[in-house]
Amino acid sequence: MSERDEIIERMRESIKNADDDAAEAAATAALAAGIDPLFALEEGFAKPIRELGEAFDRMEIFLPELVLGARTLQAGLKILEPAILAGGSTAAHKGVVVIGTVEGDIHDIGKTIVVAMLRSSGYEVHDLGTDVPTPQILTVAEQVKADIIGLSALLSTTMLRQRDAIEYMRLKGVRDKYYVIVGGAPVTEAWAREIGADAFGRDATGAVKALEARRRLQPVLSTTEGAAHA
């Protein structure tokens, strides 16, 4: 096994073992060995993290493993990111997401899964937690130069706040600045369309798919999927 292959293998193992220290060490070794940081990111971290996401989708692993894997990715990415940017790439991420559960709603788990899956898929995610007022979401989105805003709601009563958040964005003249994705147990595609969101995720995998479609410039509210139970 070449030195490059050995380092990439160490990176992959660090994700599988959720070992942040090992991820940092392997990423540092990759840079020291002159491995292209984008190649290292894709082969060493992105592939095993995608496998982790797929295993979660099949329920072969559970939320704790997914969260830990996503954290390890972040630890390793911190080492690689400066080199990726120095190499001329505009960003080490596919997009910058600010996400929170809407004001009045304190449910966290669904959003936590989305956050882990988005991070695993290469997005920079700023998780503002639960019961988040819309002005706070916009303030952070401005600070971190986000291009995507995610609004989660678990209850049929609090999903109305997703509509209010989008209306407030319009009022502040920033609606078109962000790609807005909504999700949560009672949320349907019909609701997303009604309130003027750009996309909806039935679940975490759906959220990732929607954002991937966005990257390919595909409209994501064009199908009828999800409207069946509206």
Next chain:
Amino acid sequence: MLSFLEVAKRAETGPMSTADDFSMQRVAMNASALEKKYGLKYDPKVRVSCDDDLADRAWQAGRELILQCGLYSINSRRLILFDEQEVDETLAAATAEFTAGEGLDAAHVYRRNVEDPRPPVIFGGPFNADVHENMFVKLNEAFAGEPLIDLLLLPGYLKNLDGVDIRPNSGLSTRAAMLYGRWAREAISRAGRPGLPIVGHAVMSLNEIACTSEEWGLRRCDPRAFAIISELEVDDVTLTRLAYYHAIGCPIYISSTPLIGGYGGGPGGTAIVGVAAHIASVMLGSHVMHLGPQHIKYKQQTNAMSLWMGSVVKQAVARNSKMINTTSVTTSGRPGSMQYIYEFSALALSVVTSGSNLTGPRPAEPLGWNNVSPLMCRLFAEVGHAAAKVSRQDANRIADALWEKYKDKIELKDAPVGLPFEQMYDVKTLRPNAEHWALYEQGRKELKELGVPL
């Protein structure tokens, strides 16, 4: 025995923690370790566990977990911790039976044993589906008219009034809470059961308590519903409502929905979290402990893992404590479909033979307006009563046969969409229409053929 006042104090004085540390370091790590320590292994071939030792190990593990974790107070970011003596004393003092409602319509609410021949207490009603204001009284009157329903369950969220959507904590939501109480009382009165107890949770905010009035709203004899947030978390709204309803003397009904695939891990670890949540509910002063065996992927409660987990948690609790417990049933298939019947019957058989009472049924989110059926609740109750006559082994066989009928349509996107109340009933007479009645008859026939002693 720990008082609620002491619990409330600990929410302000307990050790501080981040939510993330609580979920990952306390809940996930300890549940995983306890799952291994007690060998709580899920068997995908079993719908209803018949293993008493497994149930007892689940109890021990859940008891250890609540001692390790306590509860997390989301708003104060503090741990509400309990010691062994407090837990054991409080469990020993748990309520084993009580009366809810009043007069001739009062309900005797009691704990059940595994394979208890006594019928389960039926908590049936709209289960807080979204209900249109113009259908609220009619729908609840139809539910209250079902004689097998012992307590009218959660009369429905008024999400919109006078054409305006209701924002939690707003003035309109206070009005919604008051109308919830007023209209629920009107519905039981119109149904001829004015003393029927109503399990209430009017709106999802603190002004919920505005539903209370001995004269026109929910009474002291009506249980109030609360939820422990997954996993093992409480918020200020819950603690404040508890303080109020404890003070005025309402029976307390606390639900928990441990998520299979979430911080508890698989079905074994999540069963431990489920037992811990039951004990935590007792520590909060609850009289009825409700389990919603939820699955993180399927987002409902009749998948194979939930059937197994429901049976294990209920047996653990029934065999090792005197707490009154019940289990909710949320399904992929909707009212107006045979799949709905298959699903709620499978879980009812699983948990009733395991020592549980019954709550529900209701389709899982996202569901449409008025998407519940009193007639289906009647069949659900009939299946529950019949289940009290069968063994766990027989329940396992029948539940497995039912599972085979719906397993390929367990994903919400594949399940039957179903119908709202007004398309299954004549809303003037409040009688099921011919098509809905035929579905009920067909369901009964198929269930009998499978061996359910209806």
